[in-house]
Amino acid sequence: MRAALLQLTSSDDPGENRETVRSLLREAAAEGAQIVCTPEVTNCVSQSRTRQKEVLSHEDDDIVLAMVREEAARAGVWVSLGSIAVKTGDADGRFANRSLLVTPDGEIAARYDKAHMFDVEVSETETYRESAGYRPGTRLALAETPIGPVGLSVCYDLRFPYLYRRLAHAGAEVLLVPSAFSPVTGAAHWEPLLRARAIECGAWVLAAAQTGGHRAERGKARRTYGHAMAVSPWGEVVLDMGTEPGIGYVEIDRGAVAEARRKVPSLTHDKELSGP
Numbered sequence: 001m002r003a004a005l006l007q008l009t010s011s012d013d014p015g016e017n018r019e020t021v022r023s024l025l026r027e028a029a030a031e032g033a034q035i036v037c038t039p040e041v042t043n044c045v046s047q048s049r050t051r052q053k054e055v056l057s058h059e060d061d062d063i064v065l066a067m068v069r070e071e072a073a074r075a076g077v078w079v080s081l082g083s084i085a086v087k088t089g090d091a092d093g094r095f096a097n098r099s100l101l102v103t104p105d106g107e108i109a110a111r112y113d114k115a116h117m118f119d120v121e122v123s124e125t126e127t128y129r130e131s132a133g134y135r136p137g138t139r140l141a142l143a144e145t146p147i148g149p150v151g152l153s154v155c156y157d158l159r160f161p162y163l164y165r166r167l168a169h170a171g172a173e174v175l176l177v178p179s180a181f182s183p184v185t186g187a188a189h190w191e192p193l194l195r196a197r198a199i200e201c202g203a204w205v206l207a208a209a210q211t212g213g214h215r216a217e218r219g220k221a222r223r224t225y226g227h228a229m230a231v232s233p234w235g236e237v238v239l240d241m242g243t244e245p246g247i248g249y250v251e252i253d254r255g256a257v258a259e260a261r262r263k264v265p266s267l268t269h270d271k272e273l274s275g276p
Helices: 014-030 049-055 063-075 155-159 161-169 183-201 254-263
Strands: 002-008 035-037 078-087 095-102 108-113 119-123 126-129 174-176 204-207 209-213 223-225 229-231 237-240 246-251
Touching (some): 002 014, 014 035, 014 063, 014 246, 063 095, 119 183, 155 183, 174 183, 183 223, 183 229, 183 237, 237 246
Parallel strands (some): 002 035, 002 209, 035 078, 174 204
Antiparallel strands (some): 002 246, 078 095, 095 108, 209 223
8 A cells, every 4th residue: 555755845825835735645646655644834934923813713714724635636535734833712812833634525523633732942043932823632543544544743743652552552553754854853753753663563654754944934943854755664764855845655564563463462461660
């Protein structure tokens, strides 16, 4: 079963990003992909809250999601819309960083709001406070697809193994990790974390990514690490897209999940320990 990973350099213009993704979705479907995965904040990469308030919408009105649903139904493919930034109507005005899984009928099979907020100081000049603009989600999401049961997550979630352990125990055979990793943390941690989650869970990991320098009409422009990856249940990197935007393809063998879990059945060895 063929999966396609999109590597994007999204700007802070949702209309521009919509047309870029539409073209890539059509290309991936024409190449036989059964599921297409896009990265985090596919609709808008922006560090300006003012710009976000201007261009973001509620989920029902998001133009990128509407296009994805239309194209999924047109081509008869699944689409993991890695995440879109959407308005929530919350009293504090914060957005949601929302991942959506779209069926070949254009329906939404699962939605997940990013749970862990990227509040870090990478360096004196690179600081992020995601929680200032986004409110965290509180529920896991799992859905059946042709490539197996799929568990949803977003970017910084990758650093929290318990999330993926719970998804694996719930039946997930494929873990989605759409991301917009920073260049510094990406170079140091991206590949080892993806491989660790695959090995720990005996699951495929599909990680579409943002890459390069992102054009911004307002506010400070971002840079992201790229290197969209697919990792096998045995921890092998079977796809690394480097830093160029485009499409990468990987063949998903569900038998590899059963084989990895047979060889090392660690999911059956969890223990509750006492102590500090």
